[in-house]
Amino acid sequence: MVIKLLFASGPSINTRLLVAVLLSVLMLVIDQHNPRLIKLRSALSYVVYPILSTVNLPFEFFSNLKNSAISYIELREENKRLKEQQFISDGKLLKFAALEKENIRLRSLLQSSYKIGEQVLVAEILSVNLVPFDHVVLVNKGSRFGLHLKQPVLDAQGVVGQVVRTSPLTSEVMLITDPNHAIPVQINRNGLRTIAVGTGQLNRLILPFLPNNADVQPGDLLITSGMGGTFPQGYPVAxxxxxxxxxxxxxxLISATPKAALDKIREVLIVWSDSKSVPLNTAGSSDTNASTDKSSSDTTPPAATEELLPEKYPAVLRRKKVFKPVDDESSTLVIDPEPSVVNEPKVGATDIMSTEKIERSGEEMND
Amino acid sequence: MTSPNPFGTLLYLMTVVWAMGLKIMPLSTVIQPWNPDWVLLVMIYWFLALPYRCGVFSAWMIGILTDVLTGRMLGQYALIYAVISYICLKLYKRIRLFPLLQQGAFIFFCLLFAQILAFCIESIHNPSRFEFAFLFPAFSGTLVWPFVGVILRIIRVRNRVG
Incomplete structure (x- = not known):
């Protein structure tokens, strides 16, 4: 039974408003200047997570339904197509391995270092729309998977965006087309560096800082330049x-179309770029190993890259849980980026570039 | 007279959670800017219907949750909802007696005020140009208000929340 008070007790409504407004202003000020409220936010994110997943549920259900209702013939055709596609990609990757080897050798001649060891985690985009005018999406992996701020996010075609906020169960990813987002790029053809700024339209970026006589043509591929340190170098952007x-x-006035299908993507790759690089004189193969992974420095047989790659690459794209090393001892796939942050075993995390290749290249240099 | 439902506060919270779901519902890019602030609409109804059950502080708490949900700075929606709740709780006796049109006008000004406040707070964080599209939710919110009001009234009367 609720008692309807004729004369209200407790603090008056004016006092309550004053307290509420002061508290909110205080929180706004604190939240803007230092990350002290992150703990409160992550605690509350557990409370709102059921709402997010409930809103996501019907869309997930329909996509599952679509998947399970696919016909045998379609499935067979898709399988065939994917196999062909993979065959081609594998071929390209073989060449990539050789090129990488050459690159390391050339860089060691120039006495400069070479960065290796990017690993990825597949995350799904939740079907929720947080705010109308920002291009921010929510993915279903959070700080419990070791995600942190400013991590680059990719899809199979190109750069998608970067992580702007993490909570234990979800993270917010700002797309490269957000009006507040800018990404350092270079033109693949001639190495001209500039900045690509988002416009608020999902299919358009602008390059506002190139002079009229700059060597740019329609059709030029823009790749990440690695400037600024957030995005690793060499990923296609637009x-x-x-x-x-x-x-x-x-x-x-230059505009570009993002390579990633920003309006269609359901799954993204979150990248850990390893800050460690291969030491300068990569003559000794044990040196290279020590910098990447100690556990298998000596036991590794010089495995053929051609054999490893076809098995390794699908592991990156595989969605389902368990990450399997290719063979137990020899593969040195995971370089743990931040062991202190990770509370759970990172599932599905592998690296794109194999360390074996580097080992091999080191040995060849010995020869 | 039937005794009021002891779980009335729970019902209030459930409708607010439902409104939060609507607020983050994915829509096509054309409709998205028109998606009204459902949480505020639902809360305004409860402020006017049951002013002694939900106060400034509950509005503030719901605001904080909405901030976390939509990834805003902590305190943005808390401030807005607290201020709107204050206005509603001060004026509810008059608003209840208003004819429909005047009530609609009041709702519209509440929503408009909330949108403008939201824009001001967000522009502290990242300054941006004011666009008319920021006010779309106020218009659409006023249009859906009668439906929200009727549905919530049915829910309230069915469950004998008083």
């Missing part, structure tokens, strides 16, 4: 769509 010189202005 393709230049339109170049328009503005003689009366200092900069040309």
């Amino acid at each position: 393709v230049v769509e339109r170049v328009e010189a503005q003689p009366h202005r200092p900069f040309a």
Whole structure:
């Protein structure tokens, strides 16, 4: 039984408002300047997580339904197509291995280091829309999987965005097309570096800081330049769509289309780029091993790259839980980026580039 | 007279959770800017219907949860909801007697005020140009208000929350 008080007791409504407003302003100020409220936020994120997953549920259900209702013939065709695709990609990867080897050798000649060991984790995008004007999506992996701020996020075609906030169960990813997002890029053809800024449209980026006489053509591929340190170098970002010189202005009007299908993606790859690099004189193979993984420094037989790659690459794209090393002893796949943060075993995490290749290259250099 | 439901507060919270779900519902990019602030609409109804059950502080708590849910700065929606709840709780006796049109106007100004406040707070964080599209939720919210009001009234009367 609720008692309807004629004369309210306790603090008056004016006092309550004052307290509430002061508290909110205090929180706003604290939240803007230091990360002290992160603990409160992650605690509350457990409370709101059921809401997020409930909203996501119907969409997940329909996509599952679509998957299970697919016909045998379609499945067979898809299988065939995927096998062909994989055959081609594997072929490309063989070449990639050779190129990487060569790159390491050349860099060691130049006395410069070579970064290795990027590993990825597959995350699903939740079907929720947080705020209307920001291009921020929610993925179903959080700090419990070791995600942290400013991690690059990719899909199979190109760069998607970066992690802007993590909570234990989910993380927010800002897309490269968000008006507040800018990504350092370079033109693949000639190495010209610039910055690509989001526009708020999912299919458009702009390059606002290139002069009118810059060597840019429609169709140029923009890749990450590695400047700024957030995005590792060399991932495709966008393709230049339109170049328009503005003689009366200092900069040309250039727009580009993102490579990643930002409006369609359901799954993304979250990348840990290892800050360690191969030491300068990679002459000794044991040196290389020590920098990457100690456990298998000596036991590793020089495995053929051709054999390893076809098995390794699908492991990256495989969604389901368990990460299996290719063979137990020899594969040195996971370089744990931040062991202190990870509370659970990281599932599905592998690296794209194999350390074996580097070992082999080191040995060859010995020869 | 039947005795009121002891789980009334629970019902209030359940409808708010339901509204939070609607708030983050994925929609096509055309409709998305028009998605009204369902949480605020539902809370305004409860402020006007049961002012002694839900106060400024409960609105503030719900605001904090909404901040976490939508990834805003902590305190943004808390501040907005607290202020709106104050206005509603001060004026509920008059609003209840208003004809429908005037009530709609009141709701519209509440939603408009909330949107403008939200824009001001967000522009502290990242300054952006004011666009008319920021106010779309206020218009759509006013349009859906009669339905929200009727549905919540049915829920309230069925469950004998008083």
